[in-house]
Amino acid sequence: MTNKNIPTLYEWAGGMPVFEKLMIKFYDKVLQDELIGPVFKHMSPEHQRHVAHFIAEVFGGPKLYSSGEGSHAAMIMKHLGKHLTEAHRKRWVELLIATADELDLPADPEFRSAFVAYIEWGTRIAVINSNETGVTMNPDEPMPKWGWGEPGGPYQP
Numbered sequence: 001m002t003n004k005n006i007p008t009l010y011e012w013a014g015g016m017p018v019f020e021k022l023m024i025k026f027y028d029k030v031l032q033d034e035l036i037g038p039v040f041k042h043m044s045p046e047h048q049r050h051v052a053h054f055i056a057e058v059f060g061g062p063k064l065y066s067s068g069e070g071s072h073a074a075m076i077m078k079h080l081g082k083h084l085t086e087a088h089r090k091r092w093v094e095l096l097i098a099t100a101d102e103l104d105l106p107a108d109p110e111f112r113s114a115f116v117a118y119i120e121w122g123t124r125i126a127v128i129n130s131n132e133t134g135v136t137m138n139p140d141e142p143m144p145k146w147g148w149g150e151p152g153g154p155y156q157p
């Protein structure tokens with residue numbers, strides 16, 4: 001915890017098993033989807049785990065992605081030239097939120113506000129980068145960090 005009184009988004013969500021389950025179930029849906037399934041048909045067998053570790057790290061979890069699996073720059077590179085559209089992005093977001101609901105991720109306003117804000121931000125960046133063929137990026141660019149945003153902390157009844 002960065003602040004003793006305020007859990008990270010990672011902790012509030014329930015830790016790594018929650019992120020891993022979320023991504024396994026999410027990509028099951030993605031692969032069956034007629035619009036975005038084909039985009040992922042060549043994805044690596046580690047894809048789900050890597051995306052889980054990436055998002056968990058952004059949300060304040062352990063540095064599993066950046067310490068062995070990739071980096072922020074490597075993640076950006078994976079999207080280059082994929083020519084994603086707004087329709088792809090919207091479906092990706094819709095399926096991820098549906099999966100979060102099915103798996104009972106925290107549904108409080110504060111958590112979902114932060115979660116959706118990150119997903120909107122990250123997916124819009126993915127679409128922009130996917131329509132580039134090369135980006136000049138510092139290979140040591142730090143991983144993004146996401147916090148609670150304007151609500152400032154978890155829901156308190």
Ligand code: HEM
Nearest residue numbers: 042043044046047050051054075078088089092122123126
């Ligand atoms: C918050 C948003 C996103 C994050 C954090 C994210 C994260 C990642 C990461 C970490 C990888 C590399 C996986 C690995 O190392 O195996 C990756 C690859 C990829 N992502 Fe994303 N992504 C996002 C949005 C999207 C969207 C909206 C799409 C398309 C609708 C997309 C399509 C892809 C594809 C096609 C790959 C390459 C898969 C492969 O061939 O192995 N991503 N993404």
